[in-house]
Amino acid sequence: MARGRWARLVCLGTALAAAGCAQPAQDAPAPVYSLQPGMAGLYALNISQPTVFPSEKTVSDWGTEIARLDHGRYVFVPIAPGRHNLRCDDLPLTNDVTIEATAGKLYYLTIEMGATAQVQHCELITQATGNALLRRMKPEGQD
Numbered sequence: 001m002a003r004g005r006w007a008r009l010v011c012l013g014t015a016l017a018a019a020g021c022a023q024p025a026q027d028a029p030a031p032v033y034s035l036q037p038g039m040a041g042l043y044a045l046n047i048s049q050p051t052v053f054p055s056e057k058t059v060s061d062w063g064t065e066i067a068r069l070d071h072g073r074y075v076f077v078p079i080a081p082g083r084h085n086l087r088c089d090d091l092p093l094t095n096d097v098t099i100e101a102t103a104g105k106l107y108y109l110t111i112e113m114g115a116t117a118q119v120q121h122c123e124l125i126t127q128a129t130g131n132a133l134l135r136r137m138k139p140e141g142q143d
Contacts, residue, residue, distance in 0.1 A: 031134055033076045040081055040101040042066075045074040045133050048113040057111045058089045065089070069111075069140040076139075079107075088122030095122055106130075 035041050044059045048071040055071040062085050067075040079101050086097040088111045099107055108130030112121040125133075 073140040
């Protein structure tokens with residue numbers, strides 16, 4: 001009797017493990033934008049959840065607005081090589097993010113505002129993480 005239960009548990013465990021190892025449903029491919037020769041690219045991703053705070057966020061570079069986007073949206077911005085001082089202007093406790101852009105390289109900046117003012121981020125992320133997020137997001141202005 002115990003042996004039969006053990007066999008069922010092993011089969012159930014094997015089935016669950018196989019289901020857990022299965023590839024997840026394929027999301028849409030990450031968007032690809034072509035860069036002009038000699039330019040770099042910046043993806044700004046608003047990963048904020050809907051809150052009582054306004055969900056539209058802006059990104060500035062040296063004080064000039066370069067992107068405005070709602071939660072769950074992204075914007076692609078071509079940027080020149082060189083130093084950029086990026087700021088997520090609508091976050092009360094925001095920080096500056098400085099990058100040395102290299103021609104042909106892509107950068108990913110997340111903007112996040114949580115349910116409280118203490119939960120907020122404006123930071124660079126890796127290309128792999130950025131592409132995974134982009135697959136689940138829409139470009140700003142697309143419904």
